[in-house]
Amino acid sequence: MKEKRGQWNSRLGFILAAAGSAVGLGNIWKFPGKVGANGGGAFLLTYMIVVAIIGFTVMMAEFAIGRKTHKNAVGAFAMLNKKWKFAGVIGIVALFIILSYYAVVGGWVTKYVITYLTGAQFGNGSNAYATYFTNFITSPVEPILWDLLFLGVCIFIISKGVSAGIEKVSKVLMPGLFVLLIGIAIRSVTFPGADEGLRFMFTFRLEDLTSDMIVAAVGQAFFSLSVGMGILITYGSYLDKETDMVNSAKWICILDTFVAILAALAIIPSVFVTVGPDGLGMGGGFAFVALPHVFETLPGGIGHIFGLIFFVLLLLAALTSALSILESLVACVSEEFHISRKKSMAIMVIPLTLLSCGYSLSQLSTRGINLPWFDFSNGFQMLAMNAVMEKLTDNVLIPLGALAFCIFVGWVWKPQNAIAEIEQEGVTFPLKKAWSFSIRYIAPIAIIVILYFTVVKGIV
């Protein structure tokens, strides 16, 4: 069954929609945690270099493939060179796993929206926020209910069609998120004692330049920019010929990195002030533990309102990203198997839900907590399913996908064909020589090196 492909309504709409896909939980939930766990300044600098060189390179390649073929990732490769279909498939597998855990964290955000709506009672004591968060994510049923709600909303929205919703939401969301994050960051960096956190974030210490840190920076950059999974091929496929892809890619990289750094500025200094340097190991819980504290310190009870607005915006950011993933999965399955969008959604729902529940439950097993009706330590270990899922996508599947895109565009399809696609309707690509060199040598070699590190060290 052939369904009509949409197009973005405006050029700004495209940038906003792609930025809507890029800006999400990766920036606010993952990034500050990674900065904290990987030594601060060294990670930050490596991250920015990776975004500017490798991230931008792969992003341009994906846009060019997408607009050339007007197909989803798998279909695009099937059209340009059948042997390379696997490159699209790697991305699709990564997206599937990502969506399953993204929905869990999206569910956590939904819970916090409701918490703020109903009065934000986190309890007392210096550990109140951390205790509240840990108790919540390690309760067996509640996080799964929020997870299913989040997933259900995504499925509902996607079954209504492509760009319209995503574009509209992003137009309000991006400026709102910026303004609020800037405000929160200012509050956080002006706490007495915040300078220690700032020094941590902006001091480059050579001893932090480790292979683990570099792997984390590359994985995080790809995840955050939404590159390496073919999603931007799908986005490019909805582009018209007049759109300047170079400018769009530049802005998406800048916006995404800006939001991530703002989030780290909002969170890390306040972690130093409240918990001290030991809090840096908190990882994924950062946003949920540190930010409520920042809100509480605002005068006259406006903290609750700020908290509510912030978590609503974060929820929208998570939704636009999750929607971009689901849209890509649905477009791919329905176009490749020639079935309707509804049917392709139906095929995915059950495995997606099961994987998602596994991620949620592994929050218990990895903390040594058993279910009332199930003893994890008894034979069946859920391993560190959460860590495995995140590292498998960030450090293995996404880099593998990105590597395949680089080799395909650099050596098979050839950079000049991609450049011809990029330079249409008077658009020029001033960096085309550097980009050709990067897509053929710099990006693939860098990715091979980090894949080597990952293999040598093991996934978890």
Ligand code: PFF
């Ligand atoms: N880039 C998104 C984030 O940083 O939250 C996550 C994401 C969206 C990953 C879309 C992959 C994707 F295809």
